[in-house]
Amino acid sequence: MTDREDAERQAVTAANAEFYRAFGAGDMEAMDALWADRGEVTCIHPGWPPVRGRADVMASWRGILAAPPRPAVQPVEEQVTLMGDAALVVCFEAIGEIFLAATNLFLRQGGSWRLVHHHAGVTEHRPKTARPKPSATLH
Amino acid sequence: MTDREDAERQAVTAANAEFYRAFGAGDMEAMDALWADRGEVTCIHPGWPPVRGRADVMASWRGILAAPPRPAVQPVEEQVTLMGDAALVVCFEAIGEIFLAATNLFLRQGGSWRLVHHHAGVTEHRPKTARPKPSATLH
Numbered sequence: 001m002t003d004r005e006d007a008e009r010q011a012v013t014a015a016n017a018e019f020y021r022a023f024g025a026g027d028m029e030a031m032d033a034l035w036a037d038r039g040e041v042t043c044i045h046p047g048w049p050p051v052r053g054r055a056d057v058m059a060s061w062r063g064i065l066a067a068p069p070r071p072a073v074q075p076v077e078e079q080v081t082l083m084g085d086a087a088l089v090v091c092f093e094a095i096g097e098i099f100l101a102a103t104n105l106f107l108r109q110g111g112s113w114r115l116v117h118h119h120a121g122v123t124e125h126r127p128k129t130a131r132p133k134p135s136a137t138l139h
Numbered sequence: 140m141t142d143r144e145d146a147e148r149q150a151v152t153a154a155n156a157e158f159y160r161a162f163g164a165g166d167m168e169a170m171d172a173l174w175a176d177r178g179e180v181t182c183i184h185p186g187w188p189p190v191r192g193r194a195d196v197m198a199s200w201r202g203i204l205a206a207p208p209r210p211a212v213q214p215v216e217e218q219v220t221l222m223g224d225a226a227l228v229v230c231f232e233a234i235g236e237i238f239l240a241a242t243n244l245f246l247r248q249g250g251s252w253r254l255v256h257h258h259a260g261v262t263e264h265r266p267k268t269a270r271p272k273p274s275a276t277l278h
Binding site: 040041042044046047048049050052077079081083084085086088090091092101103105107116117119121122123124125126127 | 179180181183185186187188189191216218220222223224225227229230231240242244246255256258260261262263264265266
């Protein structure tokens, strides 16, 4: 991996972390700034149909971030794939003891990495790095 | 939209359609050819954890395509987002009367569009263009 690639992966990972910080903190201003400044963005929340277009995607986030209580959301085992001006992050989302599997797609825009697509859904699996379930029987 | 953009969207849509044809037909050779020729590919099947790396992603498809009976899978309401050498397709997957929401990410490689990531998950919603549920009461 070149130094430049390494720096790009770090920048994408940081943008992904900022997304989850804004999510957990209910920071709608930061969430809005994180999404690409183009109409053509999409989002698939768990169990939802695809939400299409910046106005509807932001409306969906306003609803989600306004609903108390907001849980902390942590990205776990993030994998970054660079594709020129696009970058993919595949990760788990840890919400307490619940884990979701997530796809986050970023576009390089104005010197920063901004979201063009988010897709999260249920998974019965857990990251390898997760602590064992509190209910697990230890032999 | 320029003619070139239009042609690119059509090519991406065709690659997406070919993915679902190979899926429904259990055509593992076509499925293998559809995925990018790089180790760094990922896949999130419904309810699964992220599968990482070409060998493991292909092994997951071999298992899925080998399991009879294979249902027909149709993409519905595909939306294509072009990002230079990457292209995103967000769509519903119609499997009989069941619908999933899906993310497919393609990379331009050797003159064709090849998959680098697939993510599908359950949704209780249906595309606007879907026929009403057979069980629906009509008033």
